[in-house]
Amino acid sequence: MNLALTELRRRPSRFVTATLILTLLSVLLMLLGGLLDGLTNNSVGAITAQRAEIITYSREAGVILTRSRIDPSTRASIEGVDGVDRIGGLGQTTIGARINDAGPRDLVGVALFGFEIPPVGITEVPADGEAIADDSLREQGAEIGSVLRLGPNETPLKVTGFISDSNFQNNASVWVSLDTWRQVTAENRPRAAVGQDVSQAITVMGDGTVPVAELIDRIDAATNGTTASFTPEGSVLENDAVQGQQGTFNQIIGVTVTIAVVVVALFFALLTVERTGLYGVLKAIGARSSTLFIGVVAQAIVVTLIASAIGSAIAVVLDVTLPPGVIPYQLGLSRVLFSVVALLFASVVGCAFSLRRVLRIDPASAIGTAL
Amino acid sequence: MTSAPASPPDSPASSAVGAPPALHLIDVRKLYVTGDTEVAAIDHATLTVAADEIVALVGPSGSGKTTLCSIAGGILGATSGQVVVTGQDITGYSERQLSAFRRESVGFVFQSVNLVPFLTARENLLVVDELGKRTGSAARQRADQLLEELGLSDRARNMPSELSGGQRQRVAIGRALMNDPKLVLFDEPTSALDSKLGDQVTQLIRHEMKSRGTAAIIVTHDDRITQYADRVVHISDGVLQA
Numbered sequence: 194m195n196l197a198l199t200e201l202r203r204r205p206s207r208f209v210t211a212t213l214i215l216t217l218l219s220v221l222l223m224l225l226g227g228l229l230d231g232l233t234n235n236s237v238g239a240i241t242a243q244r245a246e247i248i249t250y251s252r253e254a255g256v257i258l259t260r261s262r263i264d265p266s267t268r269a270s271i272e273g274v275d276g277v278d279r280i281g282g283l284g285q286t287t288i289g290a291r292i293n294d295a296g297p298r299d300l301v302g303v304a305l306f307g308f309e310i311p312p313v314g315i316t317e318v319p320a321d322g323e324a325i326a327d328d329s330l331r332e333q334g335a336e337i338g339s340v341l342r343l344g345p346n347e348t349p350l351k352v353t354g355f356i357s358d359s360n361f362q363n364n365a366s367v368w369v370s371l372d373t374w375r376q377v378t379a380e381n382r383p384r385a386a387v388g389q390d391v392s393q394a395i396t397v398m399g400d401g402t403v404p405v406a407e408l409i410d411r412i413d414a415a416t417n418g419t420t421a422s423f424t425p426e427g428s429v430l431e432n433d434a435v436q437g438q439q440g441t442f443n444q445i446i447g448v449t450v451t452i453a454v455v456v457v458a459l460f461f462a463l464l465t466v467e468r469t470g471l472y473g474v475l476k477a478i479g480a481r482s483s484t485l486f487i488g489v490v491a492q493a494i495v496v497t498l499i500a501s502a503i504g505s506a507i508a509v510v511l512d513v514t515l516p517p518g519v520i521p522y523q524l525g526l527s528r529v530l531f532s533v534v535a536l537l538f539a540s541v542v543g544c545a546f547s548l549r550r551v552l553r554i555d556p557a558s559a560i561g562t563a564l
Numbered sequence: 565m566t567s568a569p570a571s572p573p574d575s576p577a578s579s580a581v582g583a584p585p586a587l588h589l590i591d592v593r594k595l596y597v598t599g600d601t602e603v604a605a606i607d608h609a610t611l612t613v614a615a616d617e618i619v620a621l622v623g624p625s626g627s628g629k630t631t632l633c634s635i636a637g638g639i640l641g642a643t644s645g646q647v648v649v650t651g652q653d654i655t656g657y658s659e660r661q662l663s664a665f666r667r668e669s670v671g672f673v674f675q676s677v678n679l680v681p682f683l684t685a686r687e688n689l690l691v692v693d694e695l696g697k698r699t700g701s702a703a704r705q706r707a708d709q710l711l712e713e714l715g716l717s718d719r720a721r722n723m724p725s726e727l728s729g730g731q732r733q734r735v736a737i738g739r740a741l742m743n744d745p746k747l748v749l750f751d752e753p754t755s756a757l758d759s760k761l762g763d764q765v766t767q768l769i770r771h772e773m774k775s776r777g778t779a780a781i782i783v784t785h786d787d788r789i790t791q792y793a794d795r796v797v798h799i800s801d802g803v804l805q806a
Binding site for chain 1 (some may be wrong): 637639640660663665666668672674680681682687691692694696739743
């Protein structure tokens with residue numbers, strides 16, 4: 194392996210092309226992944242931001258909040274389940290908002306959430322008439338103290354704080370108390386209004402004595418099957434639009450990884466052909482095929498790591514420099530790690546295509562061969 | 565330093581007291597099949613090389629001398645017959661066993677020198693250690709000692725492209741001696757050198773082999789080399805001749 198790494202160090206120009214192509218593929222992988230995560234977050238950020246472990250919907254609603262209704266008796270059933278520590282109502286209405294003194298036509302679509310158990314990023318339920326807004330509303334001019342006028346009745350809400358990454362269905366979220374949500378919805382979207390003590394869903398926190406999966410079963414059993422409960426992540430997976438989006442992007446990511454496999458395979462196959470004489474000599478003086486192949490893999494891994502490091506740096510710079518809201522691009526550590534691991538996997542698989550060539554090199558080729 | 569052409573090919577000209585022969589080929593055949601025809605590259609060859617003997621294997625192109633050398637070094641397998649090197653019968657060795665045998669028991673110097681182009685002269689010697697069980701500082705000491713003996717101490721850090729043809733060949737000899745072999749196989753070691761340099765390298769080979777008590781087979785078609793061998797064995801159409 195030392196031999197292979199020494200070659201990398203002393204003859205870097207031989208590996209420039211492969212490093213460059215793998216860097217581009219690395220950037221592409223992270224861009225695609227960042228876009229997927231950004232789009233997903235734009236669609237269901239408010240759901241993944243839930244601090245609660247379980248979200249319970251009415252069964253016929255699937256995971257669509259606006260179709261779901263939980264009445265007080267169902268709520269009481271859920272609250273009485275063994276293993277439940279705390280529950281809270283959750284409701285959502287999509288509505289137009291005017292920020293500060295914006296004109297009647299300067300409407301911004303927002304997802305108004307009423308809640309009782311605060312999501313991650315919010316410490317307590319705002320007072321009536323107050324709201325926590327998603328960061329993305331800052332781009333529209335919102336700041337602490339701004340007044341949002343919601344719906345045709347221009348119901349006023351005062352912004353008292355901001356939350357990150359909590360968009361819903363591509364709209365900025367606005368978080369208010371459950372009562373405020375009911376009031377705003379009733380005043381501006383009467384057909385979407387719910388009755389007193391009714392919510393669209395229930396968020397549940399367990400007491401830690403029962404595994405989440407079992408608690409989900411207990412809740413749905415306690416409501417005689419009238420509810421369907423999921424973890425926040427499970428809710429996202431049940432969402433058809435998100436599934437379609439992820440399927441499409443994952444296919445493109447898969448094709449990109451396949452291209453990386455082909456690039457590495459072709460590059461190292463060519464390099465192996467070029468090294469036939471050298472490998473023949475090394476085999477003649479006692480090198481095992483496995484030693485030579487490990488050298489090829491080590492070179493591929495180092496080239497991939499260098500390419501991934503450059504690719505990650507470019508992707509992070511893009512993430513930092515792109516103004517929020519321009520494109521839904523969100524790069525997280527897990528996405529970077531996934532891209533690096535995917536490329537490493539591609540490079541090892543690509544190298545495997547060179548294994549047969551390495552095995553077939555005859556040490557007798559060393560005789561009469563010039564390097 | 566005189567040849568002994570009168571000896572039959574299977575009789576060593578000299579022998580170290582008590583040491584087993586460096587090489588013992590017994591009725592070795594190497595056949596190649598081309599279509600329906602069988603071609604004998606080596607035909608019933610029997611040859612013994614004593615523990616400290618230098619044998620020049622001489623013959624025209626295509627006579628089978630390189631094939632014989634490759635069989636003796638465990639690079640090629642014989643179709644039939646027995647190959648015993650320094651007491652090890654390598655006839656039935658697997659690929660893995662042959663790799664270990666080449667790594668530990670024999671040295672090779674190839675016609676085209678074939679140093680690793682991106683390693684320095686010293687590293688080209690140490691590559692032998694890297695391929696086997698690493699001995700670390702012992703290997704480094706041995707490499708430095710060999711380079712000094714070969715007059716290359718001041719060239720240890722030079723890349724092969726920075727060395728002359730003779731210096732490269734000396735590095736190749738050093739590499740062949742790194743594993744302290746009992747048998748070194750030279751394939752046309754002077755073919756790429758002019759006659760003066762060829763003489764110098766051949767003298768060096770003889771000196772290095774004799775000072776270590778190491779046996780050598782020098783494959784050549786250059787009659788001038790034969791004066792440095794203890795014995796000359798001719799080969800023609802795969803058949804060894806006295």
